[in-house]
Structures are given as C-alpha cells and as structure tokens.
Amino acid sequence: xxxxxxxxxxxxxxxxxxxxxxxxxxxxxxxxxxxxxxxxxxxxxxxxxxxxxxxxxxxxxxxxxxxxxxxxxxxxxxxxxxxxxxxxxxxxxxxxxxxxxxxxxxxxxxxxxxxxxxxxxxxxxxxxxxxxxxxxxxxxxxxxxxxxxxxxxxxxxxxxxxxxxxxxxxxxxxxxxxxxxxxxxxxxxxxxxxxxxxxxxxx
Numbered sequence: 001x002x003x004x005x006x007x008x009x010x011x012x013x014x015x016x017x018x019x020x021x022x023x024x025x026x027x028x029x030x031x032x033x034x035x036x037x038x039x040x041x042x043x044x045x046x047x048x049x050x051x052x053x054x055x056x057x058x059x060x061x062x063x064x065x066x067x068x069x070x071x072x073x074x075x076x077x078x079x080x081x082x083x084x085x086x087x088x089x090x091x092x093x094x095x096x097x098x099x100x101x102x103x104x105x106x107x108x109x110x111x112x113x114x115x116x117x118x119x120x121x122x123x124x125x126x127x128x129x130x131x132x133x134x135x136x137x138x139x140x141x142x143x144x145x146x147x148x149x150x151x152x153x154x155x156x157x158x159x160x161x162x163x164x165x166x167x168x169x170x171x172x173x174x175x176x177x178x179x180x181x182x183x184x185x186x187x188x189x190x191x192x193x194x195x196x197x198x199x200x201x202x203x
Contacts, residue, residue, distance in 0.1 A: 090123075094120070094123075094195070097149055097195065098120065100149065101125065101149065101195075104147050104149075105118075105127075108140070108143035108144065108146075108147070109140065110131070110136050110139050110140055110143075112131055112132035112133070112136045113129055113130075113131040113132075113136050113137070113140055114129050114130050114131070115127060115128075115129040116128055116129045116130065117129070123151075123194060123195045123196075124192055124193065124194055124195070125192070125193040125195055126190070126191075126192055126193075127190070127191045127192075127193065128157075128188070128189065128190040128191070129188075129189060130186060130187065130188050130189070131186065131187055131189065132186055132187075133186065133187060134158065134187060137155065137158060137187060137189045140191075141153060141155055141191070144191070144193060148196075149195055149196050150193055150194070150195065150196065151194045151195060151196040152193075152194040153191060153192070153193045153194070154191065154192045154193075154194075155189060155190070155191055156190045156191065156192050157188075157189060157190040158187055158188070158189040158190075159187060159188055159189075160186070160187055160188075
C-alpha cells in the first residue's frame, strides 16, 4: 500500500487561498476608497455649486431690495411732487376765488347785517358780525348756502348783544352805515363756511 503525504499540498492550497483573500480584500478596499473619493469629490462639487447658487441668489435679493427701496423713494418723491402741485393748484384756486367770495358776500348781505371780521383758514371761511335779529342771520345763512362755492355753512355762535352805552364803537359804526343796532334783539353771530375744494369744484 502506497502512502501519500498530502500535508504540503494542503499547506500550499491554504497559502494560495490566503493570498486570494488578501488580494480580494485589497481590491475591495481600493474600490471602496475610490468610491469614497469619488463621492467626496461629487459631494464637494454639489456643495460648492449650492454655495455659488446661494451667494448668487443672495446677491440678487440684495440688488432687488435695493431696487425696491429706490422705487419706494421715487414713489415718495412723486407723491410729494403731486402733493405740492395740488397745493399750488388749490392756492391758485383760492386766490382766484377770494374776489368772488367778497363780491358775493357784498351782494347777498342783508341790509341789517354788518360783517365785523372775515378770515380765510385753508378751505374754511370764518365770519363774524352783528345784525338786528335772528331773522336777519337766518336770511344771511340761506343766501350763503345758495352760493356755488359753498360746500357747507354752519352757524357756530349766535347771542344777543349787550349795549353798554350810546358810545359803543360797534353801534357807532352801524349807525354811520344807516343801521341802528342799539335796540333790543340785536345779535352777534359767527359763521364757518367750508369752501368747495378744487377737485370738487371741477366736478
């Protein structure tokens, strides 16, 4: 019977298998390393691209905000110009209307009424005076409300005059004008007249 020693063959086979395993492990490690390196480069590229896009969008947003601010400033300037133009037009309207106001008041003023004070504040005409009685003031108010430039007329105060003496300055003025207010029932009145504004007057 022949005896064959297989130990050297087995050792050689084991050594070959170990070499194959080590080689396979090295190959796998290299592949994993290459894949990780590629992934790192790819991820870094994506991150750089996103940062570039973010910075670009940020820059565009800043530019857009600057443009919006400029537009708002221009709108404010335009509104200011329009407001100034409107004020100028209103002042011109009031300036041309004042002579007509005086003419109309002179025409409609009842004989027993004397205007003592007349003042224009914006679009409000403030007027005060004296009259023989309530009926004269009422007649004046009716005539004022019929004027085309009057938007609203309000009688803010009316009260009986107190005559202290025959030398009262107002009584002297009215007497010289042919009106004797040194009688019972004479009244002092105040009227606020809202003048129709420029835009409404055009309508």
